[in-house]
Amino acid sequence: MSTDNRWVRPRRHWARLRRGLLAAVPRRGGADVAVRAEVLRGRGVELAAQRRYPEAADAFQQAVRCYLRAPLGNMTSIFWTRYALALVLGGAGRYAEALSVASGLRWPLRAMRWSRPGRRPQYAELLQKMSYWQGEVGRPDRGLKTARRATAGFRRLVAEHGVRHERGLAAALIVLAHQLQLLDRDAEAVPPLREAVALYRRAVDGDEPLGATLAELGQRLRRLAGHHTEALAVQREAVEVTRRLVADDPERFRSVLAGRLLVLGVIAGRVGLVSDARAACAEAVPLARQAYAADPDRYADLLHTALALARHRTASTQ
Secondary structure (H helix, E strand, O other): OOHEEEEEEOOHHOOOOOOHHHOOOOOOOOOOHHHHHHHHHHHHHHHHHHOOOOHHHHHHHHHEEEEHOOOOOOOOHHHHHHHHHHHHHHOOHHHHHHHHHHHHHHHHHHHOOOOOOHHHHHHHHHHHHHHHHHHHOOOOHHHHHEEEEEEEEHHHHHHHHHHHHHHHHHHHHHHHHHHHHOOOHHHHHHHHHHHHHHHHHOOOOHHHHHHHHHHHHHHHHHOOOOOOHHHHHHHHHHHHHHHHHHHOOOOHHHHHHHHHHHHHHHHHHHOOHHHHHHHHHHHHHHHHHHHHHOHHHHHHHHHHHHHHHHHHHHHHHH
8 A cells, every 4th residue: 555645744744843842841840841741742642643552651641740730730631631541541451541541531521411512422432442441351241331321322423413423333332242242141242243234334444344343243143053154144244355455455454364264164164164164264374374474473373273274174075
């Protein structure tokens, strides 16, 4: 995929400018520390856009400390910097810390829903993130309640504003299904995933979340008795969607396609389609080899699984 230099150059320019400002602004109280806070906040936004979440979290934390030291600290800036901090802590996998920060934001945001209706999407997004984090720290029962509230919030936004909030609703439905799965309620997780798939099918440039949601739905269905045929159809669609992603970005999605082909092979074998199972596993092997060559530590297990399944499928037909 080509890179548009019209956008790369200004981003680099602003990065250099922020670094220069950080070096130039003295580290003391007064107006200077307020300027430093703004620069650090901008740097955090830039790092978060690059998915450099640990560095972004550090920048946002420093920005909050600077805001608090500034005379007549800007409480609005502090609030939204902490909101961004919670999101990047979650992105970095620091879920307990993210929940600690988010817990201080939830109720003010809830109050804003009525005085500032434009903040309702941020409230629904925070609930959706918090529900996922709660599940990851071993509290899926609480995560389920929060996910239901997030889903209800996004449903209201879709009803009021239309399709622009459908991606948020789909993401909330996926987290809702995840909490149900953590509670061993796989059958209940299927309807939210089906709805999320339908939303992503309508989305522009929705192939990446569509492929991931189809793959998750296929996994849930194959664990339910009597749903293997539907699981096979869903997994086949997940593979086809992932093929399109590989065509655009092979380095990023090659390993993903290999994994989804292996699952397809397992499901096909369970419904008696031995030749389809063998073909899927055979196709996954070279993809897994290429991924392993690029990053052996990360993809050793993928290659081992692909080779083992391919050998098993070959032996079962002899």
